[in-house]
Structures are given as structure tokens and as C-alpha cells.
Amino acid sequence: MSETDPRQSGIRALLEYLASPAFDDRLRAVVSPYLDDRERTVVAPLPLARHIGHFGPEPHYLKTIFGRSYDRIALITPPRREPGITQGLFDLLGEEFMLIETDDKAVLNAGILNQGVTNKGGFDFYGAQILRFYRDYGLMRHLHGPLFLGMSPALLEKGRAWLAQLGLTPDSGFVLLHVRDKGYVASAANRLEGEMRATSLGNVRPAVDWLAGEGMPVFRIGGKDDEPLDHPSDIVFDVAKMPDREDWMDVFLCGACRFSVNCQSGPEGLVRAFDRPSLTTNLLPTVLGHHRPDDLFLYKSLFRGDASLPMSYEEILAADLPIALSAVPLPNPQVYADMAIRPVENSPGVILCATQEIYARCSGTAPPEPSDLKKRFLAASRAYQAKLEQNPEARARNLDLFTHALGWGSPADAQGDEVPNFV
Numbered sequence: 001m002s003e004t005d006p007r008q009s010g011i012r013a014l015l016e017y018l019a020s021p022a023f024d025d026r027l028r029a030v031v032s033p034y035l036d037d038r039e040r041t042v043v044a045p046l047p048l049a050r051h052i053g054h055f056g057p058e059p060h061y062l063k064t065i066f067g068r069s070y071d072r073i074a075l076i077t078p079p080r081r082e083p084g085i086t087q088g089l090f091d092l093l094g095e096e097f098m099l100i101e102t103d104d105k106a107v108l109n110a111g112i113l114n115q116g117v118t119n120k121g122g123f124d125f126y127g128a129q130i131l132r133f134y135r136d137y138g139l140m141r142h143l144h145g146p147l148f149l150g151m152s153p154a155l156l157e158k159g160r161a162w163l164a165q166l167g168l169t170p171d172s173g174f175v176l177l178h179v180r181d182k183g184y185v186a187s188a189a190n191r192l193e194g195e196m197r198a199t200s201l202g203n204v205r206p207a208v209d210w211l212a213g214e215g216m217p218v219f220r221i222g223g224k225d226d227e228p229l230d231h232p233s234d235i236v237f238d239v240a241k242m243p244d245r246e247d248w249m250d251v252f253l254c255g256a257c258r259f260s261v262n263c264q265s266g267p268e269g270l271v272r273a274f275d276r277p278s279l280t281t282n283l284l285p286t287v288l289g290h291h292r293p294d295d296l297f298l299y300k301s302l303f304r305g306d307a308s309l310p311m312s313y314e315e316i317l318a319a320d321l322p323i324a325l326s327a328v329p330l331p332n333p334q335v336y337a338d339m340a341i342r343p344v345e346n347s348p349g350v351i352l353c354a355t356q357e358i359y360a361r362c363s364g365t366a367p368p369e370p371s372d373l374k375k376r377f378l379a380a381s382r383a384y385q386a387k388l389e390q391n392p393e394a395r396a397r398n399l400d401l402f403t404h405a406l407g408w409g410s411p412a413d414a415q416g417d418e419v420p421n422f423v
Contacts, residue, residue, distance in 0.1 A: 014106075018113045023106065024120055030107050031074065034100050035122055039071035041098070042117070044126040047108040049077040050084035053266025056254070057290065059093055060273035061137035063147045066126070074098035074123070076107060088155075088248025089270070095152050130328055134288050135398040141290075142406055148275040151255040159252035166237065174217040176257035176276075179204055180265040181227050196331050199263045199282045199345055201227050206348045207261060207355040212236050214359070216258075221250045221267060259362050261355055279358040279412065281346050284331045285321040287388070287402045291409025296358050298350060298412050300343040301419055310344070313377060313423045317384045323391075323399040347418060354412035374410045376423040381405040 017023055031043055044062050048054035055077075062073050079101045080090045093099060102108065111127040116136075118125050128136060160170035168174070179201050211218050212233040220229050222240045229238040239245055239253070254260070254267055255274035262268040263282045271278050272292055280297040283289070291297065301310035302321075316322070324335040336343070346354075360366040370378075385405035394400040403409075415422050 041072040041123045043074040045076040056270030067147045088251040131398040173258035176260035177220040178262040178267045206352040288329045295409040296412040350414045350418045353414035
């Protein structure tokens with residue numbers, strides 16, 4: 001890109017404006033009406049609040065970073081009635097955070113200046129590009145522990161009444177299922193990284209069958225245009241297809257499930273923000289895997305070139321795939337294409353075995369000691385963390401904190417069935 005490229009000039013001009021006193025005045029005009037002089041307040045913009053994958057976990061991240069040192073956390077969001085914003089989540093977050101709605105694009109995107117915490121007179125402002133934001137969360141959580149979101153008594157009561165209407169015992173437990181199927185990537189906006197993360201609904205069907213056979217209700221959430229689940233059991237519910245579906249139901253299900261079976265997509269972040277266990281299937285390598293310590297995951301099999309065997313974990317790390325991310329915390333499809341690496345979905349049998357493992361874990365019947373696969377995975381992850389600490393590019397991009405090395409989640413033992421040489 002040339003030095004005279006108008007896009008570069010526009011970016012420089014925007015950054016200069018965001019660092020100016022004129023912008024500070026503009027920001028204060030948006031924020032000041034919400035402030036209470038008796039409270040120490042930190043304000044953070046959430047420009048991607050239209051997406052549950054951001055509006056779900058990012059308040060939890062901010063609470064972890066700032067909840068111990070500020071009286072109030074204020075979230076600057078787009079207007080709540082904009083398409084895509086989960087209204088039920090907006091209602092819930094409004095009970096715990098100060099929500100400041102604005103359509104001022106400069107204010108919403110002020111984090112790109114990447115200054116961290118700065119005082120704006122009357123409040124502190126946290127502005128961080130997304131990779132720095134997520135690393136700040138990871139470091140604070142590692143040092144001091146996480147602070148999770150809470151479920152309001154009103155939402156819990158409403159959700160339990162809904163379960164009773166469905167013929168379920170409200171406190172008996174249920175499983176949340178989310179599969180980002182290939183229908184999601186039909187639009188050009190979602191195609192590049194979406195195709196890499198997409199999964200097939202049919203591959204989770206044996207796990208759903210097994211859970212239903214165990215008497216465990218399953219609630220599948222997603223979009224109304226998703227492929228229907230069409231399960232014969234009367235304790236398996238396709239929530240998006242329900243005629244009376246409201247989006248508070250998704251929020252309740254994420255916050256009250258016994259555990260979730262999901263893919264690398266938005267609802268998994270909300271589940272963890274509520275401190276609920278999860279099995280993440282079809283994961284692609286990332287340094288930003290913010291799993292809970294007892295969560296499980298399954299990597300997609302990655303085939304390089306014409307190889308007949310999938311890559312081992314050591315080969316994945318040697319190729320630096322955990323930091324092969326785009327500007328947002330998602331896999332960079334161009335890097336995978338340049339390396340001729342092809343992701344392949346988890347098989348039905350492997351997802352079933354992993355579901356049985358997390359079911360046992362949540363039931364208290366799992367083995368107390370980690371398997372050899374889990375121990376080797378953690379050792380390899382810690383070795384990669386040491387490598388990242390010597391990688392100036394990783395440090396510059398805020399990709400030098402490898403959460404697997406911290407023991408945040410572990411591979412399901414069935415990973416070794418799908419990739420025998422995984423570790």
C-alpha cells in the first residue's frame with residue numbers, strides 16, 4: 001500500500017482526531033449525563049455489541065479487568081434496537097453495568113487508539129484494540145481470577161417457568177447445543193473465516209441421541225434459517241424453530257445449562273461468561289482460548305497438502321497456527337490457504353465420546369487424574385508459551401499469552417482417537 005494511499009491518510013487523520021481535545025469533549029458529551037460523582041467509573045466502548053460473540057463475553061472480560069478497582073463499569077454500545085443486538089442480554093447487562101447507547105461512530109470505535117486506561121475528567125476511559133483487550137483480560141484473569149456475569153433472579157424465575165411449560169422439572173438440568181452450520185456462511189460477509197469454523201449438524205446427532213437416552217434435555221439454539229434438528233425425542237428442543245421463541249430464552253439457556261456442546265462461535269463465549277462448563281467441538285488453533293479450567297475441546301483435524309495423516313499438536317505449534325489470526329480473534333483463512341492446510345470436521349463418534357466425557361465430568365464420575373494425553377498437551381503448550389515470549393511479532397500483536405499453557409481447558413480424550421499422534 002503506497003504512502004499516499006487515501007485509506008492510510010484517512011486512518012492517520014482519524015487517530016489524530018481521537019487523540020485530540022476536541023474528541024475528548026465529544027466523548028464527555030456522550031458519557032457525562034450518565035455519571036455519578038460519588039462513583040469511580042471506567043467507560044469502555046463495545047462497537048461489536050450487535051454480535052453475541054462480543055456482547056456476551058466482553059462485559060465479563062471488563063468485569064474481570066476492572067471489577068475490583070472501580071465502583072461502576074459503563075459500556076458504550078450501539079442503540080439497543082439496532083438489528084442483531086440480543087435484547088434479553090441487553091436487559092440483563094443493564095442490571096449490572098451502566099449502558100450508554102449511541103450511534104456516534106467515532107465514540108464507539110475510539111478503542112482503536114489503543115491507549116489503554118486514560119483519565120477524561122470525571123471518568124476513566126479504556127480504549128484497546130481487540131487483541132490487546134483480550135490479552136489484558138487473560139493476564140488479569142491469570143493473576144487474580146475471573147469475575148463472571150450473574151443471572152438475575154427475574155430471568156431465572158422466567159426461565160424456570162418456561163421449562164415447566166415444556167413439561168420439564170425446572171431444576172433437573174439440561175444441555176445447551178449450538179452448531180454454526182454451513183448455512184451461516186452463505187453470505188459473503190461470513191464466508192471466509194466462517195467456512196473454516198462451520199460444522200455439520202449431523203455430526204452431533206449421535207451425541208444428542210445419547211443425551212436424550214440418558215434423560216438429559218437438549219436445547220439447540222441458533223438462527224431461524226438454520227437446518228432443522230428434527231429430533232423425535234420430546235426432550236430435545238429446537239429453540240429457533242419454536243413459534244413463541246424470544247431471545248431472552250437463549251440468554252437463560254446459556255446461563256443455566258448444566259453444560260454446553262458448541263462450536264467456535266458466539267454463544268460459547270456467553271456460556272463461559274456465566275461460568276458454565278462447555279465442550280467446544282471443531283476448534284481451530286488460537287492463543288485466545290478463554291476456556292474454564294474444567295472445559296473440554298476438540299481440535300478440527302488439520303491436513304497439510306496431500307498428507308494422509310492430520311497434523312500433530314507439535315506440528316500445529318511449529319507452524320505458529322495459534323497466532324495465525326486476523327485483526328479480530330479469528331483464524332486467518334489466507335494463512336491456512338498459503339500453507340495449504342485444510343481443516344476437517346470432528347467425526348460423529350469422536351463428538352459422542354467427548355460429550356460422554358464432559359457429562360461424566362459434570363456428574364462427578366470422571367477420573368480424578370488427567371489422562372496422559374492431557375498432560376502431554378499441557379507440557380507442549382507450556383513449551384510454546386516460552387517460545388512466544390521470545391517472539392517480538394507475537395508480543396507486538398498482543399498474542400504472547402497462550403491460554404492453553406495456563407491450564408484453561410484441555411482436549412477431550414477422544415482427540416487421540418481422531419488424531420492418534422496428536423501429542
